Amino acid sequence: MNNLTLDKIVKFILGTAAFIAVGMLLYNYSNLLTYAIIAMIVSYILDPIVNRMQFAGMNRTVAITLTLSSVILLLVWISTTVIPIIANQMVQLANQLNIETIRNILNQVEDRFTENLTFLPEGFLIDNVTRILEELFDVGELPSAISNIIGIFTNLFSAFLVIPFATFFFLKDGSKIRRDLLQFVPNKYFETTLSLIDKIETRLGLYFRSVVFQSFLVATSSYIALSVVELNNALSVGISIGIANSIPYFGPIIGYILSIIVSIIEVGDFSLVLPCVLAIFVVQVLDNAVFQPLIFSRSADMHPVAILFIILIGAETAGILGMLIAIPIATIVKITINQFRWSFNNYYIFRAGRR
Numbered sequence: 363m364n365n366l367t368l369d370k371i372v373k374f375i376l377g378t379a380a381f382i383a384v385g386m387l388l389y390n391y392s393n394l395l396t397y398a399i400i401a402m403i404v405s406y407i408l409d410p411i412v413n414r415m416q417f418a419g420m421n422r423t424v425a426i427t428l429t430l431s432s433v434i435l436l437l438v439w440i441s442t443t444v445i446p447i448i449a450n451q452m453v454q455l456a457n458q459l460n461i462e463t464i465r466n467i468l469n470q471v472e473d474r475f476t477e478n479l480t481f482l483p484e485g486f487l488i489d490n491v492t493r494i495l496e497e498l499f500d501v502g503e504l505p506s507a508i509s510n511i512i513g514i515f516t517n518l519f520s521a522f523l524v525i526p527f528a529t530f531f532f533l534k535d536g537s538k539i540r541r542d543l544l545q546f547v548p549n550k551y552f553e554t555t556l557s558l559i560d561k562i563e564t565r566l567g568l569y570f571r572s573v574v575f576q577s578f579l580v581a582t583s584s585y586i587a588l589s590v591v592e593l594n595n596a597l598s599v600g601i602s603i604g605i606a607n608s609i610p611y612f613g614p615i616i617g618y619i620l621s622i623i624v625s626i627i628e629v630g631d632f633s634l635v636l637p638c639v640l641a642i643f644v645v646q647v648l649d650n651a652v653f654q655p656l657i658f659s660r661s662a663d664m665h666p667v668a669i670l671f672i673i674l675i676g677a678e679t680a681g682i683l684g685m686l687i688a689i690p691i692a693t694i695v696k697i698t699i700n701q702f703r704w705s706f707n708n709y710y711i712f713r714a715g716r717r
Contacts, residue, residue, distance in 0.1 A: 397521055401528035405536065406567040407574060408433070412533055426533045430526055448598040554705040561697050566690055572657050573608045579653050580607040580645060587641035588621065593634060595624050603642065607649070609685045610669055612677075614646050668692075 408429050415425035532539070540559065547555045581604020588596035603617035621642050625634035669689065676688030 394524070397524045398528055400521070401525050401532055403566075403570050404433075404525065404529045405532035406563070406570050408529070409533060409536075409567060410571070423534060426530055429533075430530055434526060444597070448601065451595045451598045554701060558698060558701040561701065562694055565693055565697060569690060569693065575657050576649070576653050577604045577608050580604045580649055583645045583648055584617065584642065587645050588638060591634065591637035591641050593621070593625060593638060593641075594628055599624050603645070610673060610689065612673060612685060614642075617642050617646075 411429050412422065412425045415429070416422045420428075544552065544555060544559075581601050583600075584603040585596050585600030588600055593599065599621055602620055603613075606616040606620070607613040609616070618639060621638040622635050625638045626632060628634065669692075672688045672692045673685050676684030676686075676691075678684070680687075
């Protein structure tokens with residue numbers, strides 16, 4: 363208690379107030395925080411390209427401008443060519459997705475079940491699912507759905523303005539921002555903090571670049587394989603499978619389920635189910651045998667059981683988004699723990715009473 367002074371009390375109060383203020387700002391402006399995180403991820407992915415252009419003799423600002431311009435042009439091309447195709451496929455699929463079609467499919471599924479499981483009551487599947495679908499397609503929910511769609515497009519427009527701007531400055535002034543933040547770190551912890559930041563950035567950069575490249579390869583392979591089995595919505599399903607594949611363990615399962623559902627809706631029976639399952643199986647074999655060894659494993663250097671539970675915790679906390687960011691967050695936590703453990707064992711400044 364003798365060490366408790368007015369100066370320490372004031373510093374504690376001010377520090378607590380600042381922490382609460384920052385937390386409230388992050389909560390109230392969560393969209394901006396999300397944009398900043400996305401911009402940081404994009405900067406991690408593009409940084410090696412910018413560095414190579416700079417090492418080749420190009421001015422860094424010019425290199426960043428050319429790289430971001432190329433990415434934006436690519437996104438514009440995708441939005442004017444690929445997205446309309448996907449949207450058209452979704453509209454056609456939605457037109458086929460009516461209650462009558464679903465009832466016919468459910469009849470076939472129910473017949474399969476009742477043939478082998480005679481204790482199941484007649485209509486156990488059709489009645490329950492039909493009631494749920496009628497509630498989902500309730501016209502009274504239409505204004506709310508339209509409002510949500512408008513909100514999504516508003517957020518996308520804001521993101522398109524903010525993310526490239528933030529990415530530019532992360533690429534241009536990333537080292538300066540890092541130096542400015544490190545000024546707040548006490549000298550005795552400076553080396554540990556600098557090493558920690560460098561390891562986290564290196565690992566996350568490799569992880570995000572690997573995931574993007576691998577997802578692209580899986581999406582392309584899925585599109586080709588599903589086109590071979592004559593699935594009309596192969597492009598949209600292939601892209602969805604590529605995105606889902608960024609989730610370890612659960613991504614392939616999502617790919618199988620999505621392809622099965624779309625194939626049943628598309629033709630109204632089970633004739634395309636087996637070909638689609640085989641197509642996705644071939645893609646998964648290709649992914650595990652070729653893609654992952656080629657671009658390094660997405661593993662965060664953790665035990666597979668640990669990764670499984672981390673993803674489940676992420677899903678329980680924030681759904682699909684939580685599953686996507688669970689591994690990067692776990693990687694940061696693990697690197698931080700390992701770095702502080704190493705520093706504690708090797709630096710006397712972390713040990714109380716040592717000189």
